[in-house]
Amino acid sequence: MVEELNPFRISQMELDKAAKIMGLDETAHALLREPKRTVVVNVPVRMRDGSVKTFIGFRVLYNDARGPGKGGIRFHPEESLDTVKALSAWMTWKTSLANIPFGGAKGGVICNPKELNEAELESLSRNYIRAICREIGPDVDVPAPDVYTTPQIMAWMMDEYSNLVGKQEFGMITGKPTEVWGSEGRFDSTAMGGMYVLREAAKLKKLNLKNAKIAIQGFGNAGRFAFEIAEKLSGSKVVAVSDSSGGIYSKGGIDYEKLVKAKTAGGNVQAYKEADKITNEELLELDVDVIIPAALENQITEKNADKIKAKIVLELANGPVTPGADRILFEKGILDMPDFLVNSGGVIVSYFEWTQNRQGYYWKENEVYSRLDEIVTRSFNDVMNTQKEYLEKKVKISPRTAAYIVAVGRVAKAMKIRGWY
Numbered sequence: 001m002v003e004e005l006n007p008f009r010i011s012q013m014e015l016d017k018a019a020k021i022m023g024l025d026e027t028a029h030a031l032l033r034e035p036k037r038t039v040v041v042n043v044p045v046r047m048r049d050g051s052v053k054t055f056i057g058f059r060v061l062y063n064d065a066r067g068p069g070k071g072g073i074r075f076h077p078e079e080s081l082d083t084v085k086a087l088s089a090w091m092t093w094k095t096s097l098a099n100i101p102f103g104g105a106k107g108g109v110i111c112n113p114k115e116l117n118e119a120e121l122e123s124l125s126r127n128y129i130r131a132i133c134r135e136i137g138p139d140v141d142v143p144a145p146d147v148y149t150t151p152q153i154m155a156w157m158m159d160e161y162s163n164l165v166g167k168q169e170f171g172m173i174t175g176k177p178t179e180v181w182g183s184e185g186r187f188d189s190t191a192m193g194g195m196y197v198l199r200e201a202a203k204l205k206k207l208n209l210k211n212a213k214i215a216i217q218g219f220g221n222a223g224r225f226a227f228e229i230a231e232k233l234s235g236s237k238v239v240a241v242s243d244s245s246g247g248i249y250s251k252g253g254i255d256y257e258k259l260v261k262a263k264t265a266g267g268n269v270q271a272y273k274e275a276d277k278i279t280n281e282e283l284l285e286l287d288v289d290v291i292i293p294a295a296l297e298n299q300i301t302e303k304n305a306d307k308i309k310a311k312i313v314l315e316l317a318n319g320p321v322t323p324g325a326d327r328i329l330f331e332k333g334i335l336d337m338p339d340f341l342v343n344s345g346g347v348i349v350s351y352f353e354w355t356q357n358r359q360g361y362y363w364k365e366n367e368v369y370s371r372l373d374e375i376v377t378r379s380f381n382d383v384m385n386t387q388k389e390y391l392e393k394k395v396k397i398s399p400r401t402a403a404y405i406v407a408v409g410r411v412a413k414a415m416k417i418r419g420w421y
């Protein structure tokens with residue numbers, strides 16, 4: 001049988017699995033299998049040659065029983081409604097697992113930002129906000145940056161929205177530059193949250209991170225900060241790293257500063273000469289303690305899960321491990337930390353940004369990190385305690401399923417208490 005790789009189908013399958021184990025009410029299950037609201041808009045943009053080009057945009061509010069929607073906006077040539085729906089579902093579970101007062105949402109525009117000049121990109125950003133302005137707002141649905149959208153784009157969107165509603169509405173979007181009241185600590189928050197999870201997971205596995213060897217797939221926002229922070233925070237050694245052009249491996253460790261220089265000069269990580277070249281597939285199968293998939297979805301599947309040797313898989317990317325692979329890793333005794341726990345740092349600091357915008361009082365970086373640590377560690381414990389509770393009932397579940405049970409349970413309870421079913 002061919003493994004299902006449609007992201008929305010995967011998100012439904014994961015929900016179905018958790019729903020069955022936790023005995024979720026049928027009506028709640030049906031409500032949670034589909035988004036509450038899906039909006040498709042066309043966004044006209046005047047191009048540099050005077051013509052008007054129409055782009056297709058989406059905004060999906062998956063569930064808002066626990067608070068306003070929260071989720072990024074992606075500008076990508078291969079954006080699709082199914083991807084946005086899946087990501088909005090995952091945002092629902094992510095905010096619920098973190099126990100922050102938001103629901104889940106996601107947005108996107110089908111476009112290639114690399115082909116747009118700055119004026120076109122600004123116009124696309126502003127016109128997209130005009131098209132969806134009735135669907136968003138600080139108490140309704142709060143967007144943020146995601147693939148190929150930047151703090152500058154968030155600033156344009158905030159400005160456009162403020163003009164439309166006739167007041168300064170900084171809290172309508174997060175991930176803004178600090179000059180227009182973004183939060184301290186936002187830029188590396190995803191990797192930082194992931195490292196707090198790794199610290200807790202290592203304790204559980206009795207793995208001393210000081211001597212640990214780490215391989216990281218991806219060297220973008222998530223992977224690059226993970227590399228830097230892993231070494232700084234825990235003293236672990238990153239021995240392998242990759243990007244879209246392939247990977248590198250050095251038993252003795254890779255020097256972060258030298259790698260950044262080599263990648264800047266040569267365009268990819270393989271420009272770093274003091275390491276062996278490897279493929280992205282080989283990187284995942286290395287004999288290391290921790291692998292951090294920080295690039296794309298569907299990287300560990302039923303085809304290669306059996307070849308994974310690491311003790312811990314830290315899913316910093318969204319959806320890097322398929323449901324079939326999750327089962328295999330669990331059976332092999334590998335501690336696979338699910339994406340919506342590991343990469344929740346971004347949305348947690350987004351929550352802090354929204355909170356600061358609403359109170360008009362701003363926190364220092366160390367306050368942001370210590371509050372982030374508290375929330376991520378609490379979520380980790382919620383997951384592992386749930387897994388333990390089920391084990392005591394003789395039901396073996398993976399950390400991912402346990403995380404689903406916690407997150408889905410909270411959303412279902414909120415819907416019930418509100419009288420939705």
Ligand code: NAD
Binds near residue numbers: 243
């Ligand atoms: P990015 O675009 O900055 O970086 C992606 C990296 O992956 C690049 O280094 C790219 O070269 C590499 N890559 C692309 N194809 C690859 C392949 N086939 N094999 C290996 N590497 C490949 O993106 P990002 O922001 O770092 O996001 C990466 C993942 O983390 C995504 O799944 C994203 O949804 C998730 N994530 C990121 C954040 C964040 O704050 N940046 C938050 C939550 C989740």
